[in-house]
Amino acid sequence: MKKPSQPFADLSRTGLPDLRWRPGRVLAGFFIALCIALLIGALLAALTFAGRSFATTGSTVADIGHLVRMSAIQAGTSTLLSLIVGVVLAWSLDRLRFFGRGLIVGLLSSALVLPSLVVVSGLIAIWGRVGWANLVLAPFGISTGASIYGFWGIVAAHVLLNGAFAARVLLDRLEAIPPEKLKLGRSLGLSTVQRFKIIDLPAILSSIPGIGATIFLLCFTSFAIVLVLGGGPANQTLEVAIYEAVRLDFDLGAAVRLALVQLVVCAAIIIPASTLTPAANLFGRRSELHWPEGMLVSAVQTVLLIGLLACFCAPLLAVLLRGSGTAMASLFGQASFWQAAGTSLWIGLASAAVSLGLAIGLGMARSLQRRNSPARMILGVPVFTYLAVPAVVLSLGFFLLARFVGVGPAQAAPLVLVIANALLSLPFVFATLSPPLEALAARHTKLIRSLGLSGLAQWRWVEWPLLGRPMGYAFAVAFVFSLGDLGVISLFGTSDFSTLPWLMYRAFGAYRTNDAEAIAAVMLIVAVVAFVVIPRIFEFLTHARD
Amino acid sequence: MLVIENLKYRHERGEMDYRFDLEIERGKIAGLTGPSGAGKSTLLDLIAGFLPPDSGDVVLDGRSIIGLAPENRPVSILFQADNLFDHLSAGANVALGISSKARADSPEVEKALADMGLSGLSKRQAANLSGGQKQRVALARTLLRNKPVLLLDEPFTGLDEETAHAMRAIIREIVARQGWYAILVSHDKEDIAALAQNHYRLENGRSHKV
Ligand SMILES: Nc1ncnc2c1ncn2[C@@H]1O[C@H](COP(=O)(O)OP(=O)(O)OP(=O)(O)O)[C@@H](O)[C@H]1O
Ligand SMILES: [Mg+2]
Numbered sequence: 108m109k110k111p112s113q114p115f116a117d118l119s120r121t122g123l124p125d126l127r128w129r130p131g132r133v134l135a136g137f138f139i140a141l142c143i144a145l146l147i148g149a150l151l152a153a154l155t156f157a158g159r160s161f162a163t164t165g166s167t168v169a170d171i172g173h174l175v176r177m178s179a180i181q182a183g184t185s186t187l188l189s190l191i192v193g194v195v196l197a198w199s200l201d202r203l204r205f206f207g208r209g210l211i212v213g214l215l216s217s218a219l220v221l222p223s224l225v226v227v228s229g230l231i232a233i234w235g236r237v238g239w240a241n242l243v244l245a246p247f248g249i250s251t252g253a254s255i256y257g258f259w260g261i262v263a264a265h266v267l268l269n270g271a272f273a274a275r276v277l278l279d280r281l282e283a284i285p286p287e288k289l290k291l292g293r294s295l296g297l298s299t300v301q302r303f304k305i306i307d308l309p310a311i312l313s314s315i316p317g318i319g320a321t322i323f324l325l326c327f328t329s330f331a332i333v334l335v336l337g338g339g340p341a342n343q344t345l346e347v348a349i350y351e352a353v354r355l356d357f358d359l360g361a362a363v364r365l366a367l368v369q370l371v372v373c374a375a376i377i378i379p380a381s382t383l384t385p386a387a388n389l390f391g392r393r394s395e396l397h398w399p400e401g402m403l404v405s406a407v408q409t410v411l412l413i414g415l416l417a418c419f420c421a422p423l424l425a426v427l428l429r430g431s432g433t434a435m436a437s438l439f440g441q442a443s444f445w446q447a448a449g450t451s452l453w454i455g456l457a458s459a460a461v462s463l464g465l466a467i468g469l470g471m472a473r474s475l476q477r478r479n480s481p482a483r484m485i486l487g488v489p490v491f492t493y494l495a496v497p498a499v500v501l502s503l504g505f506f507l508l509a510r511f512v513g514v515g516p517a518q519a520a521p522l523v524l525v526i527a528n529a530l531l532s533l534p535f536v537f538a539t540l541s542p543p544l545e546a547l548a549a550r551h552t553k554l555i556r557s558l559g560l561s562g563l564a565q566w567r568w569v570e571w572p573l574l575g576r577p578m579g580y581a582f583a584v585a586f587v588f589s590l591g592d593l594g595v596i597s598l599f600g601t602s603d604f605s606t607l608p609w610l611m612y613r614a615f616g617a618y619r620t621n622d623a624e625a626i627a628a629v630m631l632i633v634a635v636v637a638f639v640v641i642p643r644i645f646e647f648l649t650h651a652r653d
Numbered sequence: 654m655l656v657i658e659n660l661k662y663r664h665e666r667g668e669m670d671y672r673f674d675l676e677i678e679r680g681k682i683a684g685l686t687g688p689s690g691a692g693k694s695t696l697l698d699l700i701a702g703f704l705p706p707d708s709g710d711v712v713l714d715g716r717s718i719i720g721l722a723p724e725n726r727p728v729s730i731l732f733q734a735d736n737l738f739d740h741l742s743a744g745a746n747v748a749l750g751i752s753s754k755a756r757a758d759s760p761e762v763e764k765a766l767a768d769m770g771l772s773g774l775s776k777r778q779a780a781n782l783s784g785g786q787k788q789r790v791a792l793a794r795t796l797l798r799n800k801p802v803l804l805l806d807e808p809f810t811g812l813d814e815e816t817a818h819a820m821r822a823i824i825r826e827i828v829a830r831q832g833w834y835a836i837l838v839s840h841d842k843e844d845i846a847a848l849a850q851n852h853y854r855l856e857n858g859r860s861h862k863v
Contacts, residue, residue, distance in 0.1 A: 127722065550735060553703060558798075559724035564753030572740050 129475055129562055136472020136486050139465055143489035143530065147496065150504030154366055157507045161360035171368055178344045181258065182326035185265035189322050190315065192266055193273025196415055198307065199408035200274070201281040202400050211416065212278065217638055218271030218419075220535060220584050222591025223331045224608050225634070226264050228627035229422025230255050230336075232429050239425065256338035264332045267419055269322040276318055280311045289398050299404045321494070324376050328369065328497035331593040331608070335615055345369040346499040350597050353503065363507075366500045373495050423631060430628025438625040443602075447610040448629070451590055454524045454606065459585035461529035463578060465489075466536040473541065474548040490537045492530045498594025501527050506598050520599040524606070528589030535588060539581040543574060572649050579645025586641065587634045654678060655802060655834040660699055660709035669858045671695060673709070675836075677851065682828055682835040684849030691855040693838045697804045700836070701728050713802065713834070728802040729795040733810050736791035737779040743790045744775035750794035765793040769823065785816035789823070796827060803828060803835040809844060821847050 126133055200212065233239045234255035241250055254260070284306060292306050330346040337343055345365050352362035399405060438444050473486040496504070505527060509519035547570060555565055593608040600609035611626040657675040671692050677683045685693055698704040700711055702723035711719050718726050737746045744757030747765055755762070758775065766775055769789040779787060788808055795803065805824070809817040825848055828835045837848055845852055852863040 551738065553701075553723075553730070553732075554735065554738075556703070556723040557701060557728065557730055558750055558794075560749065561753055564749070568741065568745070568749060568753070569738055 128556065129471075131562060132468075133472045133475055135468050136470075136475075139468045139472075140486055140489050143465070143492065146526075146530075147489075147492060150496070150501065150508060151370070153507040153511055154363055154370075154500075154504055156511075157359060158363040158367055161363060171365065174343055174345060174348055174365075175368070175372065177342070178327050181261060181342065181344075182265075182323045182329075185262050185269065185326040186319055186323045188262065188266045189269035189273050190319055192270030192415060193277050193318070194311070195411055196270065196274035197277035197281055197311070198303070199412040200278050201307075202398075203405065203408055203412065204397060204399070212275070213638075214419075215271045215275040215278075217584070217587065217634075218268050218275070220532070220588040220591070221268065221634060222587070222608060222627075222630050223264065223268060223329075224335070224591060224593060224611055225426055225627045225631045226267055226422055227332055227335045228430075228611075228624055229424075229426040230260060230264055230267075232425035232624065233422060234260070253338075256336055258342055260336040260338075261329070261333055261342060264336060265322075265326045265329065267422065269325060270415075271419060273318050273322065276314060277311050280314055281307060284310050293398055299400055320376060320379075324373060324494050327376070328373065330497070330499055330597070331591075331612075334593070334597075335612070345372070346497055346594065349499050349503060353506070353598055359507075362503055366503050369497065369500050370495070373497065377491060377494050426624065426627045426631050430624040430626070430631075434621040434625040435628060438622055438629070441622075443605065443610060444626070447605040447607050450521075450604070451606040451608075454521065454528065455586045455590045458525045458528035458532065458589040459582050461525060462532045462536045462585040463540075463582050465529065465533055466540050466581065467544075467578075470537060470541045470544040474544045490534050493532075493534050498527070498531055498592065499597060501531070502595045502598040505595075516599050517601065517604060520604050523599060524589075524592075524595055527595040528592055529585070531592070531595070532585035532588040535584045536581040539577055539584060540574070543577045544570075547573060575645045575649030576642060578649075579642030580638075582645065583637045583641040586637050590630060590633060590637070654712075654714065656710075656712040657696075657700065658710045658712060660696075660711065661707045662695060662699055662704060663707060664695070671858045673699070673855075673860045675853055675860055677834045677836065679834060680829045680832045681850040682825065682837050682848050684845035684852045685836055685838045685855065685860075686840070686845060686852070687855030692858060693855055694806055696855070696860075697730065697806055697836065697838065700802065701730055701804060702726050726802070727800045728804060729798055729800045730804045730806065731788065731791055731795065731808045733807045737782075737787055739780040740778070742776050742778055743771065743782060743786075746779055746790055747775075747794045747797065750798045761797065765797045766790070768796065769793045770819075785812050785820065788812065788820060792820075792823065792827075796831075799831065801831075801833050803833050805835060805837045805839075807838055807840065809839065809841065817844075824848065 196215070200208070231238060234251055235241075236253045238251075238255075244250060255263070288306055292302055297305060327344065328346050329344055330350070333342065333344045333347050334350065337347060345368060349362045349365045349369070352358045352365060400408065469486050469489065473483055476483040476486065492501075502523070505519065505523040506516060509516060509523070551569060555569065560568070591608055592606070593612060596606050596609045597612075600606070600613075605613075607626055607630055611623050611630075614620075614623040614626065655675075655677040657673050660671075660673040662671045662673075663669070669692065673692075673696050675683060685696070687693055695704065699706050702721060706719065709719075710717050713727060718728075737743075738749075741749070742757055743766065744762050747762045748755040748757045748759065751761065763772070763775060766772060769792055771786060771789055771793065774782070774786065774790075779790065782790065803824075808824075809820055812820065821844065824835070824837075827833070837844065839845055853860050854863050855861075
């Protein structure tokens with residue numbers, strides 16, 4: 108039997124990073140980590156410095172305590188419902204086998220990076236004042252009004268995105284249950300409930316706190332969804348308040364104070380949460396053994412699955428149907444659209460390339476360090492930037508930094524967008540690439556070392572061909588993530604410098620709903636195409652050289 | 654002469670203190686047996702440089718190699734599995750052992766493969782080779798690299814009797830012809846009887862000559 112080899116387990120017994128093998132790679136990883144740390148440090152310094160130097164004009168400074176409380180209630184509700192939806196979806200998907208299951212699982216994986224404005228647009232298309240629901244209900248004299256705006260609309264959008272994310276991670280855990288356990292359970296004839304309690308629950312329980320904390324943080328710092336669906340100061344997050352302080356009240360002092368509170372709250376959540384679970388691995392191994400439930404339970408699962416998937420897919424379908432046709436044709440006639448589309452495209456590609464580079468650099472260095480070493484931990488930390496410093500705060504930091512070094516927002520904007528989005532998508536890219544990098548190191552390092560391959564040869568012959576698929580997927584994730592970004596652009600966008608989400612938000616604001624819907628449709632189509640095409644391109648490139 | 658001299662090691666959080674003493678003559682194969690977990694693979698890792706010993710020395714023809722990094726040691730290893738990169742062709746796997754610029758279809762590679770009875774398989778992806786063919790591709794690469802110390806960690810396990818028989822013959826012949834020093838770890842008495850001129854047994858963390 109093969110034992111998992113740990114080629115580094117004993118090479119270095121000190122806490123220091125091991126530089127004896129591939130020192131270039133290790134140093135490159137630490138260099139990347141250092142650069143990210145310095146950048147974040149500079150942004151935080153700019154924030155605190157600005158906090159002291161700008162007095163708030165006190166125009167509409169929100170009651171921060173109230174804001175935090177309301178956001179926490181919203182995030183807590185969203186998290187609870189997301190987890191429930193996630194468990195039900197994962198449980199049903201684990202048991203059922205049907206045509207198109209792989210596609211659905213893939214859809215769930217990409218939900219977290221789906222542009223949230225697309226989901227918002229879809230929900231409005233269905234539940235808004237002139238949405239489908241009201242069209243159907245009108246003959247009966249009933250109306251849902253504009254109920255999608257406000258608390259429950261925000262929660263619904265959050266549950267759509269995060270429920271899918273939770274389902275994907277939990278499904279991974281269920282599929283990683285060792286087949287021996289399933290065989291044992293089956294031969295004991297466990298009932299549905301017993302099976303869930305004895306086999307499933309222990310497998311998913313350990314990841315619930317980690318997933319829950321992540322979702323809570325995402326909802327607590329939610330920006331685009333709350334901005335569009337919030338409908339007033341009653342439903343705000345700190346992120347939205349920061350945006351409004353900067354762009355509506357021109358009150359940098361208030362914005363900085365809000366940002367500092369935001370940072371403290373994030374830190375208070377993320378520090379304990381990061382010890383709860385290892386980062387979710389979206390590429391789990393799959394056990395071949397399939398143990399379906401009985402007829403009745405399967406029927407219930409099918410109904411649940413169809414219902415939840417309908418809730419998930421209907422808004423996306425609505426976006427496509429309402430956004431295409433004449434709306435899209437009129438959009439295509441506008442020069443501002445093509446300009447924004449071009450900007451979105453190149454910024455998305457550039458930030459995805461940067462993110463991929465950072466993740467590979469960090470991941471390679473990390474896979475060269477022994478388990479549980481401080482060096483390994485340090486190399487994993489920059490990845491959490493996104494959760495610790497949410498988009499608008501990051502954007503505000505860049506905004507102030509540019510001001511301090513005397514660069515105008517317009518000049519700084521393109522570079523800021525590329526870097527900020529690369530940092531923000533880093534956790535997803537890293538989570539995708541790190542496990543295959545580790546697996547590769549564990550499996551092949553002895554052979555590579557004993558053959559004395561150079562670092563370049565190792566990349567060319569071993570890593571490049573074997574990482575093609577995950578690299579392509581990671582690139583697509585980063586691209587789609589930055590394609591949908593509204594947080595970073597929100598402080599830098601102008602009528603001259605615009606991306607698709609910014610253009611869409613401004614169309615919403617100007618009640619040009621048709622334009623907004625058409626842009627949402629375009630973003631959705633580009634996102635789907637990216638997920639289909641980019642991994643193929645990478646696979647082609649990596650195999651073409653073989 | 655390859656001398657493993659008072660080589661001491663203890664796994665991190667491990668219970669056993671290992672101490673190894675072995676001597677292998679040029680062109681000979683030393684058999685190494687012992688119960689599972691006795692430390693056979695650990696000893697090979699120490700010789701190959703994947704683990705740093707707490708003390709002791711490995712001396713090849715009067716020169717200590719203990720200070721060398723694994724990639725610089727005059728050592729080849731053949732594991733039970735994972736000796737090849739599955740995504741590369743047989744030829745590319747062999748070529749990688751020469752230099753990263755060597756071509757998979759060079760005459761040198763073709764000849765090494767042919768010597769192992771694998772002519773015509775150069776372009777086949779390693780994943781699609783049988784277990785015995787994989788081991789012979791790895792052996793072809795070892796032959797080209799021509800490092801004097803050959804470490805074999807249960808290389809015949811999982812092969813059918815005929816293939817294992819053929820592999821034994823090839824290995825015995827190469828080691829003698831090239832004047833290598835080989836250590837063969839095996840659970841199979843027949844392997845040891847057929848190949849090994851000396852026989853060491855590991856027990857309770859010590860090596861004994863049998
Ligand atoms: N990195 C490690 N840390 C701690 N203990 C280890 C480590 N690697 C191996 N061991 C332990 O050292 C002992 C010897 O392992 P080794 O792999 O050398 O045995 P072996 O004789 O090759 O056994 P087998 O016949 O099963 O291959 C085992 O008890 C093993 O669990
Ligand atoms: Mg062993």
